Amino acid sequence: MSNNDRGVTIWLTGLSGAGKSTITEHLVPMLKARGKKVEVLDGDVVRTNLSKGLGFSKEDRDTNIRRIGFVCNLLTRNGVVAIAAAISPYKAVRQEVREMIGDFVEVYVKASLETCIQRDVKGLYKKALAGEIKQFTGVSDPYEPPENPEVICDTERETPQESAAKIVAYLKKAGYLETNAGTEENFIETEKTENVYLEQELP
Numbered sequence: 001m002s003n004n005d006r007g008v009t010i011w012l013t014g015l016s017g018a019g020k021s022t023i024t025e026h027l028v029p030m031l032k033a034r035g036k037k038v039e040v041l042d043g044d045v046v047r048t049n050l051s052k053g054l055g056f057s058k059e060d061r062d063t064n065i066r067r068i069g070f071v072c073n074l075l076t077r078n079g080v081v082a083i084a085a086a087i088s089p090y091k092a093v094r095q096e097v098r099e100m101i102g103d104f105v106e107v108y109v110k111a112s113l114e115t116c117i118q119r120d121v122k123g124l125y126k127k128a129l130a131g132e133i134k135q136f137t138g139v140s141d142p143y144e145p146p147e148n149p150e151v152i153c154d155t156e157r158e159t160p161q162e163s164a165a166k167i168v169a170y171l172k173k174a175g176y177l178e179t180n181a182g183t184e185e186n187f188i189e190t191e192k193t194e195n196v197y198l199e200q201e202l203p
């Protein structure tokens with residue numbers, strides 16, 4: 001099987017407002033341009049259909065993640081790049097879906113709580129801090145950051161494009177994408193992204 005036929009799950013985890021959906025928007029066209037089939041399971045969308053009716057208790061959050069993981073597994077074994085973009089605050093259930101799927105790239109979308117509060121993309125932090133929303137991750141519910149993610153996207157220091165490029169560089173290195181991209185434009189981009197990736201590897 002050529003690298004381009006390999007499926008993989010890219011699992012983005014991070015606080016609300018850290019940048020999971022934004023990075024996904026940039027990542028999808030980059031992967032499609034490389035001939036991959038791509039499917040996105042975004043937390044917000046999933047909660048309106050696949051996980052409709054689930055709440056935010058630990059049990060319901062874990063059920064939500066298991067469902068997303070189940071679909072990602074089906075896609076991955078059929079050669080698709082499945083991108084999960086959900087907060088997924090609990091380490092243990094992330095580990096569980098990692099083990100089930102195997103071809104699994106965990107991306108820590110990293111931004112401090114202060115930054116996410118400042119961004120307050122959806123206005124939810126304001127409500128959570130005012131006590132109007134219970135069990136809000138980072139404010140009144142836990143977030144357990146990954147210990148050994150394959151990629152860290154520090155969205156306080158990178159642009160969304162750089163963050164997405166870092167993931168692409170990792171996928172190439174791990175053998176999920178062809179490296180001989182061909183055109184001059186791609187060559188320049190490859191060089192750039194690999195530099196970004198090397199920087200990330202430094203201690």
Ligand SMILES: Nc1ncnc2c1ncn2[C@@H]1O[C@H](COP(=O)(O)OP(=O)(O)OP(=O)(O)O)[C@@H](O)[C@H]1O
Nearest residue numbers: 016017018019020021022023121155158159160163
């Ligand atoms: N490097 C970056 N990557 C992603 N987003 C960034 C970056 N730098 C700044 N941002 C900004 O941060 C915000 C991230 O919001 P986004 O909706 O993507 O978060 P999210 O992680 O999907 O949150 P939620 O869990 O609530 O869906 C956007 O306003 C985006 O423009």
Ligand SMILES: [Mg+2]
Nearest residue numbers: 020021044085
């Ligand atoms: Mg989102």
